[in-house]
Amino acid sequence: MTHASHDLTLADIARHLDVAFEGDANQPIRGLATLKEAAPDQVAFLANRAYLKDLATTKAAAVLLHPEHGKNCPVPRLEMTNPYLGYAKLSQLFDPLPVRDVLGVHPTAVVAEGVTLGVDVSIQAHAVIETGVVLGDRVVVGAGSIVGADSVIGESTRLHANVTVCHGVVIGKRGILQSGCVIGGDGFGFAHDGAKWHKIAQLGGVVMGDDVEVGSCSSIDRGALGDTVIGNDVKIDSQVQIAHNVTIGDHSALAGCVGIAGSTKVGKHCMLGGGVGLSGHLTICDGVQVTGMSLVTNSIHEPGVYSSGTGAMSNTQWRKNAVRFKQLDDIAKRLARMEKNQRAE
Template sequence: MTQDSPTLSLAEIAAHLGARLQGDGERRVRGLATLRDAGPEQVSFLANRAYLKDLPGTRAAAVLLHPSHAGECPCDCLTLDNPYLGYAELSRLFDPLAGRETVGVHPSAVVGEGVTLGEGVAIGPQAVVEAGVVLGDHVVIGPGCVVGADTWIGAGTRLHANVTVYHGVVVGERGILHSGCVIGADGFGFAHDGGGWHKIAQLGGVVLGDDVEVGSCSSIDRGALGDTVIGNDVKIDSQVQIAHNVQVGDHSALAGCVGIAGSTRVGRHCMLGGGVGLSGHLTICDGVQVTGMSLVTNSIHQPGVYSSGTGAMDNAQWRRNAVRFKQLDEIARRLSRLEKAGRGG
């Protein structure tokens, strides 16, 4: 927050969020902060009961919270049934990047032949937009980005600095691609002749739906024949690897360091925790949640929460358990023989 930050009145915020205001609607604020850190010109929020202990001592101008906690708030409050969703909406009002890009093509950018630019497009310094690209209205291409030939990028999408989008990729509207991500690189396809590897040309593309966000240094590979397809409103964290011909359904979310092997299909409304790995050629149905650091080697056909792996423990205990794990098969066989003997007796 700076002294030049835009200010909003609590009444304006309440109207934007559809929240009920209890307090002074004329009070003006210029930013957001946590309950502990907020000052008298900032709004805070309470969306997790774990932070209820910080509410009595907050110095915020107002707090966004559930109506059930309004009576405990020591300052003005904005009540919503879903305060976390309200916080998400409010954060965008104070986004310092909003509206700061300069419309037009920077003199150092390189724009190829036959490029179509919509209204209000911004192309930053040292960016390269190759021939035949179509950029929709209000697309932002950040400094140092490369957009390959014949790619189509929908209206309102932003590429932060140093994003690489290969040729023949489709990016939907209102997308956000963070620095260092690569969309449309070759999938990992090779044929082995017994002595060496022979590259398989990757002839497909990548299609990203609308409202997709891809984190920094994540990779989405192009298809070998058909396209790799990421559905609408999919959220992909940083350092995620999505291999060729993967399909991810609408509204799914992938946390950091997820890896999905080729031709796997992930359904709608799925959530993959940090470090999850999916083997290739699997089908994950709609509504599946896989907890962090799990390895999935078989298809999942029923919605629910799935886990694998073991939590951290004392090393000596882990070593003993690892030995016992190797003995499980023999223990199971011995138990089966004892059960059969008992039934026979």
């Protein structure tokens, strides 16, 4: 449930979404809620048919829904073909976080000499800004966050508490970095001499485009030579590992616990489900969707949906299938012999 810091009206809501509505234009709207929990001064939404059962009894001031469900709505309605997108747009109106920002540099923050600060910057308690950093207008650096030397952060980007941006990183406009993420740490580069490992200095950086979000405790490693590159409007969930010199194309989305090995290139408008793993030095073309827990070991050159994981089943059935999997090579050879004998006959 969300509440606005100031009152809006139903007319304001409709105008923000650019949709028509029925009902009292001056009805105060103070928040968003689910169909089941909404109060008479809140807007609810219906984006999943599983919750259609709650529509008839909702007490919301209005409901955002698809036109096909409009006739069943007992309260004023806001009709959109993509109500979930409408919900996303409305959520921005009720987000209290920007209202709480205190502009300026907190007394406990450490800002080195040679730092360039834009207008309306907020640097919160115990943050550290190293030399040569450039912060654009309206950047927020959360409490305990670190911005390494010579990094550049574009306007209206927000670092939540305890974010680490290492040296020489470039982050675009309107980015969101959630707590605990590390941008520009060393890539996993080592050479073995037969007895021990020797570290390879990671000489590249990280370049992130505009409107990128990185989830909590995710890591984007700096490049070994060139840069690791994250395109515009890329959305990265929590606990994602992106190795050195990876490239992620514009508008792609990576769900939780995705792991991408070094120098792999992911195209535009790709979606990687939770737990997906990509081997190194691969190319994934535009428009690829990989379902959860899949392992990709070869490049993908045709857009579409790809899977390699198998769904859960009873342990008894899984054990039987595991035995059969080990027998596949022998079965294939016997089948080939049978087909050969049939052709000979």
